[in-house]
Amino acid sequence: MGQIKEHPKRDSGRMGARRIYEALRDQILGRTYGTDGLLPSSRALAGELGVSRSTVTVAYEQLAAEGFIDVRHGARPRVARSVVDGGKSHAVSRPPTRSVPLSEFGERLRKDPPRWTEPLRDLVANFRYGDLSPADFPVLAWKKAIVAAVTRRPERLAYDDPCGALRLRTALQGYLWRSRSVRCDVDQIVVVNGSQQGLDLCARLLLDVGDRFVMEDPGYLMARHTFAATGAIAVPIPVDGDGLETERLAGVEARLAYVTPSHQYPLGGVLPIARRHQLLAWARQSGACVIEDDYDSEYRYDTKPVPPLHALEEGHNVVYLGTISKTLSPTLRIGYLVVPAALRSAFAAAKQIMDRHTSLAEQDALASMLESGAYDSHVKRARRRNAERRQALLEALHRRFGDRVRIEGAAAGLHVVAWFDGLPQASEEALIRTARSKGVGIYPVSALYDRRRHGRRARPDAVGLVMGYSALEARQIDRGCKLLAAAVEEIEAG
Numbered sequence: 477m478g479q480i481k482e483h484p485k486r487d488s489g490r491m492g493a494r495r496i497y498e499a500l501r502d503q504i505l506g507r508t509y510g511t512d513g514l515l516p517s518s519r520a521l522a523g524e525l526g527v528s529r530s531t532v533t534v535a536y537e538q539l540a541a542e543g544f545i546d547v548r549h550g551a552r553p554r555v556a557r558s559v560v561d562g563g564k565s566h567a568v569s570r571p572p573t574r575s576v577p578l579s580e581f582g583e584r585l586r587k588d589p590p591r592w593t594e595p596l597r598d599l600v601a602n603f604r605y606g607d608l609s610p611a612d613f614p615v616l617a618w619k620k621a622i623v624a625a626v627t628r629r630p631e632r633l634a635y636d637d638p639c640g641a642l643r644l645r646t647a648l649q650g651y652l653w654r655s656r657s658v659r660c661d662v663d664q665i666v667v668v669n670g671s672q673q674g675l676d677l678c679a680r681l682l683l684d685v686g687d688r689f690v691m692e693d694p695g696y697l698m699a700r701h702t703f704a705a706t707g708a709i710a711v712p713i714p715v716d717g718d719g720l721e722t723e724r725l726a727g728v729e730a731r732l733a734y735v736t737p738s739h740q741y742p743l744g745g746v747l748p749i750a751r752r753h754q755l756l757a758w759a760r761q762s763g764a765c766v767i768e769d770d771y772d773s774e775y776r777y778d779t780k781p782v783p784p785l786h787a788l789e790e791g792h793n794v795v796y797l798g799t800i801s802k803t804l805s806p807t808l809r810i811g812y813l814v815v816p817a818a819l820r821s822a823f824a825a826a827k828q829i830m831d832r833h834t835s836l837a838e839q840d841a842l843a844s845m846l847e848s849g850a851y852d853s854h855v856k857r858a859r860r861r862n863a864e865r866r867q868a869l870l871e872a873l874h875r876r877f878g879d880r881v882r883i884e885g886a887a888a889g890l891h892v893v894a895w896f897d898g899l900p901q902a903s904e905e906a907l908i909r910t911a912r913s914k915g916v917g918i919y920p921v922s923a924l925y926d927r928r929r930h931g932r933r934a935r936p937d938a939v940g941l942v943m944g945y946s947a948l949e950a951r952q953i954d955r956g957c958k959l960l961a962a963a964v965e966e967i968e969a970g
């Protein structure tokens with residue numbers, strides 16, 4: 477039941493019939509009354525408002541005369557049917573509500589939205605990829621840097637360079653050179669809100685409706701969604717243990733190729749140098765831009781560093797993409813692009829109309845961590861901890877499954893792919909459900925394949941899991957694998 481909350485103390489201190497009428501009318505039009513449409517009895521409302529019953533009766537009579545309510549002797553007034561149904565009466569009619577049409581971009585996203593699911597809680601072990609352990613976050617170093625950034629009186633309060641604060645870009649230039657052999661001008665660096673914004677900038681600037689873009693298959697779904705939202709069409713190119721099968725690019729016409737050459741997501745291959753040259757030669761010939769997503773290159777365990785595509789090509793038609801989501805936190809939303817000098821102003825303009833620039837305080841804090849060496853020390857520590865977790869996972873999988881499991885992509889990064897060759901694809905959903913009922917979160921690699929290329933039968937015939945380990949401690953990993961083994965046994969037993 478709606479209630480008149482207002483008790484004006486003006487004039488007589490009591491609410492007059494006119495004000496009661498207006499308040500009730502507004503509440504009726506605002507659909508305050510529930511499905512039964514019942515208003516309070518005149519006695520109850522008079523008591524509540526501290527007015528005489530006749531004052532309320534006058535207001536109710538006026539509402540009835542105008543068709544807002546039906547009154548019957550001895551019953552509580554009720555909102556008129558015509559008002560409930562959308563208003564046949566002239567006094568209350570509103571134009572029918574038409575659904576707001578989306579743009580073509582909006583429609584494409586509505587039909588094929590990226591997924592976001594609330595992280596599962598209360599699990600013994602959640603092997604969800606992308607989460608980091610809160611225990612690894614360098615609280616003291618970050619606190620020192622961010623407190624300094626937010627407590628120093630700013631020199632000016634004005635919008636900054638859309639490409640990012642000069643201080644951070646300068647610090648990143650040094651970091652990229654010493655850690656990744658990426659040589660670039662400070663002006664080629666664009667600070668973005670995570671790699672995701674970098675992908676979106678590339679999509680907007682490099683793709684039009686009907687254009688084609690090369691995607692690794694299986695590959696990073698967020699990249700595929702971002703490029704496809706522009707109306708461009710994915711050309712899925714298969715991936716093997718060495719990454720993108722670049723010989724299949726021959727004859728492919730595309731404006732852009734998205735690749736993860738340092739550690740293919742998800743299968744983990746490191747693109748050999750010959751394939752790197754093949755990819756770059758294809759891009760040069762076809763005038764395509766290569767987006768090199770170097771998302772987890774800080775974590776290399778058993779492999780020798782391979783120079784990024786950007787270093788090989790001196791960045792001519794390569795956009796290099798990096799992030800702090802795997803080192804510091806995915807929640808901070810900071811990433812960086814190194815763009816070809818000729819595209820710099822287009823990237824600056826697009827970033828400016830998106831959000832002016834990335835928040836300056838966080839940029840400043842990250843810059844001071846890079847300058848002081850705190851960032852490099854943190855990365856070293858995080859690498860050591862994740863190497864231990866990786867070792868724990870490999871041992872636990874080996875202990876629980878022996879040669880019934882085949883591991884891919886363990887040499888780098890923060891995840892492995894575990895293939896259970898004895899388990900047919902058809903048992904995947906049952907395995908996920910059974911594992912979850914035992915407190916283990918697992919995620920199939922099959923979701924990362926492009927369905928159109930593979931069709932139903934050509935997708936992997938065995939169950940494969942993308943197993944992230946960077947948020948887990950060794951005992952959780954061990955316990956999780958034990959429970960997973962029990963789930964697999966249940967499935968195998970039928």
Ligand SMILES: Cc1ncc(COP(=O)(O)O)c(C=O)c1O
Pocket residue numbers: 605606669670671672673696736741769771798799800801806810811
């Ligand atoms: C392939 C790939 N690139 C980039 C990222 C990081 O994205 P962002 O920087 O937007 O957090 C991820 C995160 O999981 C990823 O898997």
